[in-house]
Amino acid sequence: MIQITTGDSRPIFKQIVDGVMLKIASGELNDGDKLPSVRGLAIQLMVNTNTVAKAYNELTALGVVESKKGLGLFVCAPKGVLSEAEKLAKLDEAITHLVSEVVPLGIPFQTIIERLQTQLASLKQPCKQD
Amino acid sequence: MIQITTGDSRPIFKQIVDGVMLKIASGELNDGDKLPSVRGLAIQLMVNTNTVAKAYNELTALGVVESKKGLGLFVCAPKGVLSEAEKLAKLDEAITHLVSEVVPLGIPFQTIIERLQTQLASLKQPCKQD
Amino acid sequence: MIQITTGDSRPIFKQIVDGVMLKIASGELNDGDKLPSVRGLAIQLMVNTNTVAKAYNELTALGVVESKKGLGLFVCAPKGVLSEAEKLAKLDEAITHLVSEVVPLGIPFQTIIERLQTQLASLKQPCKQD
Amino acid sequence: MIQITTGDSRPIFKQIVDGVMLKIASGELNDGDKLPSVRGLAIQLMVNTNTVAKAYNELTALGVVESKKGLGLFVCAPKGVLSEAEKLAKLDEAITHLVSEVVPLGIPFQTIIERLQTQLASLKQPCKQD
DNA sequence: GTGGTCTAGACCACG
DNA sequence: GTGGTCTAGACCACT
Numbered sequence: 072m073i074q075i076t077t078g079d080s081r082p083i084f085k086q087i088v089d090g091v092m093l094k095i096a097s098g099e100l101n102d103g104d105k106l107p108s109v110r111g112l113a114i115q116l117m118v119n120t121n122t123v124a125k126a127y128n129e130l131t132a133l134g135v136v137e138s139k140k141g142l143g144l145f146v147c148a149p150k151g152v153l154s155e156a157e158k159l160a161k162l163d164e165a166i167t168h169l170v171s172e173v174v175p176l177g178i179p180f181q182t183i184i185e186r187l188q189t190q191l192a193s194l195k196q197p198c199k200q201d
Numbered sequence: 202m203i204q205i206t207t208g209d210s211r212p213i214f215k216q217i218v219d220g221v222m223l224k225i226a227s228g229e230l231n232d233g234d235k236l237p238s239v240r241g242l243a244i245q246l247m248v249n250t251n252t253v254a255k256a257y258n259e260l261t262a263l264g265v266v267e268s269k270k271g272l273g274l275f276v277c278a279p280k281g282v283l284s285e286a287e288k289l290a291k292l293d294e295a296i297t298h299l300v301s302e303v304v305p306l307g308i309p310f311q312t313i314i315e316r317l318q319t320q321l322a323s324l325k326q327p328c329k330q331d
Numbered sequence: 332m333i334q335i336t337t338g339d340s341r342p343i344f345k346q347i348v349d350g351v352m353l354k355i356a357s358g359e360l361n362d363g364d365k366l367p368s369v370r371g372l373a374i375q376l377m378v379n380t381n382t383v384a385k386a387y388n389e390l391t392a393l394g395v396v397e398s399k400k401g402l403g404l405f406v407c408a409p410k411g412v413l414s415e416a417e418k419l420a421k422l423d424e425a426i427t428h429l430v431s432e433v434v435p436l437g438i439p440f441q442t443i444i445e446r447l448q449t450q451l452a453s454l455k456q457p458c459k460q461d
Numbered sequence: 462m463i464q465i466t467t468g469d470s471r472p473i474f475k476q477i478v479d480g481v482m483l484k485i486a487s488g489e490l491n492d493g494d495k496l497p498s499v500r501g502l503a504i505q506l507m508v509n510t511n512t513v514a515k516a517y518n519e520l521t522a523l524g525v526v527e528s529k530k531g532l533g534l535f536v537c538a539p540k541g542v543l544s545e546a547e548k549l550a551k552l553d554e555a556i557t558h559l560v561s562e563v564v565p566l567g568i569p570f571q572t573i574i575e576r577l578q579t580q581l582a583s584l585k586q587p588c589k590q591d
Numbered sequence: 592g593t594g595g596t597c598t599a600g601a602c603c604a605c606g
Numbered sequence: 607g608t609g610g611t612c613t614a615g616a617c618c619a620c621t
Contacts, residue, residue: 082596089301096304109609119598124609132392135305137467141606141608148305154414158306159316166317168209169299170324175222176288180321186289187296187317191310194300207397212620249621342611349561356564369594379613384594395565401593401621408565418566419576426577428469429559430584435482436548440581446549447556447577451570454560472605509606 075116083118087126088133095135095146097194102148106136205246213248217256218263225265225276227324236266236274335376343378347386348393355395355406357454362408366396465506473508477516478523485525485536487584496526496534 073090075083094100106112109127113120127144130136137147173183203220205213224230236242239257243250257274260266267277303313333350335343354360366372369387373380387404390396397407433443463480465473484490496502499517503510517534520526527537563573 084596089298092305093297093301096301108607110607121599122597124611125596127609138609139467139606140472140604140610143608154417157414157417158308159312161306162303162308162313162316163320165299165302166313166320169295169317170320171216171219171223172211172295173292174321174324175219175226176291177226178288178292182289183292183296183321184314184317186292187299187314190293190296190300191304191313194304207399212400214620251621255620344611349558352565353557353561356561368592370592381614382612384596385611387594398594399621400595400619403593418568419572421566422563422568422573422576423580425559425562426573426580429555429577430580431476431479431483432471432555433552434581434584435479435486436551437486438548438552442549443552443556443581444574444577446552447559447574450553450556450560451564451573454564474605511606515606 073112073116075118083116084122084126084129087112087116087123088129091126091130092133092135095148100146102146104146106144106146108143202245203242205248213246214252214256214259217242217246217253218259221256221260222263222265230276232276234276235272236276238273333372333376335378343376344382344386344389347372347376347383348389351386351390352393352395355408360406362406364406366404366406368403462505463502465508473506474512474516474519477502477506477513478519481516481520482523482525490536492536494536495532496536498533 075086109123110120113123131138136144138144205216239253243253266274268274335346339346369383370380373383391398396404398404465476499513503513526534528534
């Protein structure tokens with residue numbers, strides 16, 4: 072399940088968003104799968120209903136899930152609305168963010184790349200990465 | 202100089218801290234070098250003076266700079282305040298974040314690694330990484 | 332000012348979002364302009380602070396405004412991240428929405444086009460539309 | 462047949478109502494034509510039977526269809542339940558919505574009008590619009 | 592002072 | 607039962 076860490080700098084709703092995104096990235100959640108209900112997840116994580124709702128809203132806005140009213144939220148992975156150039160722009164932005172957070176620690180570049188490769192390899196890649 | 206991004210999730214003062222530490226890690230700032238004055242940097246970055254002051258306080262607390270009264274702030278010998286294990290933990294967390302943001306977009310793993318290598322290479326790796 | 336209509340089918344926060352977007356579209360709000368504070372607008376519109384905050388969040392997510400922590404929200408019009416093809420896709424989607432709402436009423440097509448032209452003409456177009 | 466879009470802001474039953482009225486407005490459905498059965502349409506659209514029933518109730522209440530017991534629902538003479546002024550008000554509201562969504566993207570006015578004309582033309586304007 | 596987050600509890604529309 | 611919206615009131619970090 073999704074792990075909420077109180078000591079985390081990220082707000083709770085962001086941790087939920089990241090948790091779901093990670094499950095999608097790793098193939099644990101696939102296209103069409105139903106997310107746990109807002110109330111159910113709230114009880115399970117011991118947080119307020121609104122906090123989960125906010126996280127789910129964010130996921131909907133990101134286009135990775137879709138809400139079917141009265142039924143629940145469902146993963147909708149295929150979102151080809153972004154052009155390749157924009158994907159690269161997002162990628163570069165995310166990488167810059169990583170670099171500016173991690174390089175100041177004095178970690179050798181080689182280590183950074185290795186750990187990234189390790190994490191990527193641990194994902195059951197959905198399809199065309201084989 | 203240091204880049205401030207308004208869209209960044211980190212507060213401005215943290216961006217300044219990271220920016221200075223990045224310059225130290227990359228060898229652009231060396232032991233004994235003088236940091237720009239609080240006011241000067243504030244004007245240059247177009248941020249509030251208090252924000253720069255807070256960043257400089259943080260840097261002093263971290264032990265990477267030292268204040269010499271009436272003269273300014275100076276870089277002092279870089280101490281590894283964080284243990285290797287802590288660094289790796291931070292690194293892994295940051296990488297997980299990157300992965301969950303980028304993989305759902307369907308970007309090939311190879312591309313992610315390549316762009317990271319490109320960005321790291323552009324930093325001109327300092328001596329101690331060899 | 333922004334008008335909130337209780338009889339409107341759209342939720343309040345959406346009305347605020349649309350109101351701000353419209354002001355930007357009409358050139359009444361320009362790049363760099365500051366939005367009214369969350370609390371100020373909430374009092375003025377006689378709604379809850381969170382409702383305004385939610386609207387402002389939405390606007391931030393849409394990329395039309397940017398939050399500078401501790402200072403307020405500012406309009407940031409130039410967002411060239413979308414390719415022309417995607418703009419057209421968004422346009423067509425919005426038009427389809429309009430059509431499916433309005434044509435069932437039996438309004439002559441000519442009238443629809445005329446009213447659209449009228450509304451567009453009433454906007455002080457920012458720049459390249461001259 | 463009728464198109465159901467999950468991403469639409471309108472609930473499904475409203476989309477069905479609008480879809481049927483659109484077919485009537487465009488002349489695809491004429492006075493006396495039989496509507497598909499509740500169950501049949503529900504299966505075809507892959508939605509809940511209650512949803513279609515609700516839409517059909519709405520259409521009956523609007524007076525655009527009539528139920529003949531044991532036979533089904535039939536289109537009846539289109540009455541202008543809404544005054545012209547009300548129609549125009551709805552039209553203007555919908556257009557304002559379109560404008561505030563699309564103009565901030567920086568799309569030339571001419572393009573907007575052209576795409577609208579294209580979509581309207583593809584509907585094959587019925588007789589009474591001449 | 593600013594926005595951002597969280598809780599608690601309520602009501603609504605949809606299916 | 608589902609998610610969506612709104613209110614009320616609280617606390618926090620940043621400037």
